[in-house]
Amino acid sequence: MNLKNVITCTIGYICVWMSVSAQDFPANIPGDFADPSIIRSDDTYYAVGTSSEWAPHFPIFKSTNLRDWKQTGFVFDQAPSWTQASFWAPEYYFHKGIYYLYYTARRKSDGVSCIGVATSKFPDRGFTDHGILIAYGKEAIDAFVYNDNGQLYISWKAYGLDKRPIEILGSKLSADGLSLVGEPFSMLKDTKGQGMEGQSMLKQGDYYYLFYSAGACCGVECSYHVNVARAKAITGPYEEYDQNPILTNRDGWKCPGHGTFINNQKGETYYIYHAYRTTSNVFTGREGLISQLRWTDSGWPMFDKQLTAHANPVGMRYDFAQKHTPVYWQWDFRHMQPRIDENQGKLDLSGRYDAENPVGVAVTIRPYSSAYELETSVLNTNEASKGLIVYGDVSAAVGIAVHGDKVGFWAIKDGKKEILQETKLPSTSLPVYLKLNVYPDFTCRVYWKQQTDWQELTTNKAPYSIQFLPPWDRSPRPGLYISGKPEEKASFGFFEVSY
Numbered sequence: 001m002n003l004k005n006v007i008t009c010t011i012g013y014i015c016v017w018m019s020v021s022a023q024d025f026p027a028n029i030p031g032d033f034a035d036p037s038i039i040r041s042d043d044t045y046y047a048v049g050t051s052s053e054w055a056p057h058f059p060i061f062k063s064t065n066l067r068d069w070k071q072t073g074f075v076f077d078q079a080p081s082w083t084q085a086s087f088w089a090p091e092y093y094f095h096k097g098i099y100y101l102y103y104t105a106r107r108k109s110d111g112v113s114c115i116g117v118a119t120s121k122f123p124d125r126g127f128t129d130h131g132i133l134i135a136y137g138k139e140a141i142d143a144f145v146y147n148d149n150g151q152l153y154i155s156w157k158a159y160g161l162d163k164r165p166i167e168i169l170g171s172k173l174s175a176d177g178l179s180l181v182g183e184p185f186s187m188l189k190d191t192k193g194q195g196m197e198g199q200s201m202l203k204q205g206d207y208y209y210l211f212y213s214a215g216a217c218c219g220v221e222c223s224y225h226v227n228v229a230r231a232k233a234i235t236g237p238y239e240e241y242d243q244n245p246i247l248t249n250r251d252g253w254k255c256p257g258h259g260t261f262i263n264n265q266k267g268e269t270y271y272i273y274h275a276y277r278t279t280s281n282v283f284t285g286r287e288g289l290i291s292q293l294r295w296t297d298s299g300w301p302m303f304d305k306q307l308t309a310h311a312n313p314v315g316m317r318y319d320f321a322q323k324h325t326p327v328y329w330q331w332d333f334r335h336m337q338p339r340i341d342e343n344q345g346k347l348d349l350s351g352r353y354d355a356e357n358p359v360g361v362a363v364t365i366r367p368y369s370s371a372y373e374l375e376t377s378v379l380n381t382n383e384a385s386k387g388l389i390v391y392g393d394v395s396a397a398v399g400i401a402v403h404g405d406k407v408g409f410w411a412i413k414d415g416k417k418e419i420l421q422e423t424k425l426p427s428t429s430l431p432v433y434l435k436l437n438v439y440p441d442f443t444c445r446v447y448w449k450q451q452t453d454w455q456e457l458t459t460n461k462a463p464y465s466i467q468f469l470p471p472w473d474r475s476p477r478p479g480l481y482i483s484g485k486p487e488e489k490a491s492f493g494f495f496e497v498s499y
Contacts (some may be wrong), residue, residue: 026252026308027277029061029069029288031366032475035142035198036288038262038272039092039099039123045262046123047272048075048090048101049288052474055079055333057087058103059366060124066270066290067309071328072124075101080116080129084108085334089198091260092123093145093177095152099123100177102133102143102154115143115156117178130178136169138162144260145173146201148234152177155187157197166190168199168212170235188212188229188238198258201234202269204295208234211271211301213257214245218473220282224255226273228301247273247303253289254278261293269293271303280370283442285475315372315498321345327495329363329479335394336361346379349386349482350489354394358417360483362391367478369499374436374478377493378402381428384484385410386492388436390444392469392476399481400446400457402432407448409457413468420459426450431493438478442467 029036033049040046045063056074063069075090083105093100101118115134118127134140134154138161146153152173159166168188172181188210190196198213207230215223226247229238247256259273271293274286292304318324320342331338338351338361351361374388385408387401395415401408408422425432427450435447435454443463447454458464469476478497482490 026289026306027287027368028063028067028272028290028307028309030284030309030368031287032285032477033059033061033288033366034274034286034473035089035258036272036274037090037092037260038270039094040262040264041094041123043265046072046092047288048092049274050089051087051330053085053087053332053334053471054330054364054474054477056330058090058101059328059330061288062124066264067307069288069309073326073328075103075118075127076129079333080105080118080131082108082114082116082131084111086113088113089142089258091143091145094123095147095177097121098177099127100145101127102145104141104143107132107135113139113141115140119177133178134171134180136184142197142199142258144200145177146234148203153234154180155199155201157199158184160197165193166196168196168210185235187234187236190214200260202261202293202301204301205299206232207299208232209301210238211259215255215257217255217257218286219470222255222276224257224275225249226257226259226303230300241300243300246301247291249278251305252278253306254281255286256289270307279440282470283370283475284367315496317494317496319494320347320492321494327365329365330477331361331363332391332394335359338363346491346493347480347495348489348491349480350486351482352486353483357394358412358415358483359389359391359394359397360385360481362389362397362479362481364389364391364477364479365497367475367497370438370442371440371499372438372478373496373498374434374438375494375496376434376480378432378434378490379493380489380491381405382484382488384482384488384490386482386484386490387434387480388446388478389481390436390438390466390469390476390478391481393471396469396471396476398444398464398466398469400434400436400448401481401483402434402448404428407432407434407457409446409459409464411464420464421457423455423457436478438466439463 035050058075061069088104090103120126225245227244231238253275256275289306336353385401385403389399
């Protein structure tokens with residue numbers, strides 16, 4: 001879209017556009033990747049992030065240089081049996097040959113956020129869930145584990161939903177990392193009422209340094225930033241740095257925070273965290289950034305500018321008639337259960353969804369920009385509505401779809417679906433090509449064609465505002481969808497996104 005591009009194709013027949021314009025893409029892990037954690041195994045780094053209400057849960061990326069990242073899969077293909085929703089803040093830890101993942105989710109029985117733990121012999125697959133580790137009052141979120149001379153400690157945020165100051169609490173962990181030992185203790189209290197969460201810890205010299213995020217984490221009005229405090233004992237008391245915050249809005253990014261540390265092979269320390277791009281904000285969500293940590297002469301830390309990626313993919317085409325690399329589809333697991341089947345040169349999408357769900361079944365990808373172009377071809381004819389979608393939530397979406405002998409432009413606002421424009425197809429025996437363009441001003445246009453040129457279907461052929469799409473904590477996502485009877489399916493020939 002208005003970029004000069006070079007096209008390269010990998011062995012898997014997936015075409016990737018690399019921008020050669022002057023536009024900069026400084027995110028290390030572009031797209032929605034909040035609350036990241038990182039771990040190193042030999043010369044490979046692995047990062048995992050929040051998935052909120054998207055399934056599969058907790059996306060995993062890997063890199064060999066901290067600059068260029070590739071997704072490898074997810075922690076959980078199926079939600080652990082005790083969980084209900086809100087999969088937040090996964091935290092990696094490696095101990096005695098085992099990879100641990102401490103994570104937050106809502107408990108199915110009452111909706112209270114608790115901290116669970118899963119383990120694997122590998123950092124990117126095979127995790128076994130061990131259930132709830134920490135259930136503490138109305139909320140326990142944002143786990144972080146630290147090894148202090150052989151004794152494991154875990155910290156977490158408490159009292160975030162109580163009418164009292166938030167606290168970062170700590171506790172000893174058992175040697176196997178699967179249970180608390182003794183009574184929890186208070187590490188730091190939010191006496192200023194500014195918010196306190198997403199903590200991590202380092203030791204430098206005689207001091208333990210507790211890094212934490214303050215302010216509002218999410219949305220257009222966010223105010224997130226990173227502060228630091230230090231103490232001579234892990235239990236405290238902690239002294240706040242008088243030059244806080246040490247990481248705040250800069251270089252085209254806003255509301256940075258909630259990160260953890262990693263040392264590279266040279267012993268240099270880096271911090272992975274999230275922030276919003278100022279231009280696209282909630283439409284690309286909280287993206288993954290990495291900055292080097294340095295120590296000042298005063299003994300307090302500071303952060304360098306974030307690392308920039310060598311090259312970021314800005315477009316992909318998946319041709320379902322050819323072998324291709326995996327598509328890491330995600331969907332809103334609270335309201336739909338998709339079935340995705342690739343065979344005979346097409347992708348068949350079907351599934352079940354809640355009766356009160358006006359969208360149907362949508363499978364989506366993480367957008368790398370707030371401006372992009374989607375294309376697909378619909379190969380089959382039935383009464384189901386099927387095509388392209390930008391999905392914010394079950395109550396907020398927009399799309400273009402084929403249904404029967406018609407093609408229509410539709411939107412869902414506040415849970416109510418409206419057909420905005422519709423036209424009859426010349427033929428029901430030919431594939432229908434659909435296109436949906438999203439622009440930097442958060443508007444969209446839609447198009448269709450069969451054997452002719454593209455025909456615009458946007459109402460009055462004017463840009464349609466999609467400002468209503470983003471939920472409070474995640475970006476809207478583009479993809480494919482179907483709305484119809486459980487036995488009906490949508491057949492697609494390809495799916496393409498370009499930026």
